[in-house]
Amino acid sequence: MAIRRIIVLEDDIDGSAAEETVRFAIDGNSYEIDLNSAHAEELRATINRYTSAGRRTAGPAGKTRRPTSGRSRSAQIRAWAQAQGLSVNSRGAINREITAKYEAAH
Structure with a gap:
């Protein structure tokens, strides 16, 4: 048996x-709205009044990667802590007290 699904977009205004589907953002919130051509043109004309007076900015910054040197430093701290007889996990964040002791010793 065949199934046919039909998706009908309805104008969210009327x-x-x-x-x-028109996508836009304001105050850090993104929106999308389904519109007929007249409403889409009206929305763009209204927004254009403000965007033409404003200035473009860069998009939101992506996640920053932790530098590789941070990983090697963590490995050095772990090795030092184990040599000192301190309890340190092999993975995850290193306790601040252990990091402070390492920095004081170096």
Whole structure:
């Protein structure tokens, strides 16, 4: 048996047939709205009044990677702590007290 699914976009303003989904963002919040061509044009014209007076900015910054040197430093701290007889996990964050003792010793 065949199944056919039909997705019909409705204009979120008046319920008529929507022709596109418009995405926009303001104050750090992203939105999308399904609109017919007239409402999409109206939205763009309204927003254009403000965007043409404003200035573009860079998008949100992505996650920064931890430098490789941080990993080797962690390995050095762990090795030192174990040599000193201190209890330190082989993975995860290193206790601040152990890090402070390592820095004081070096």
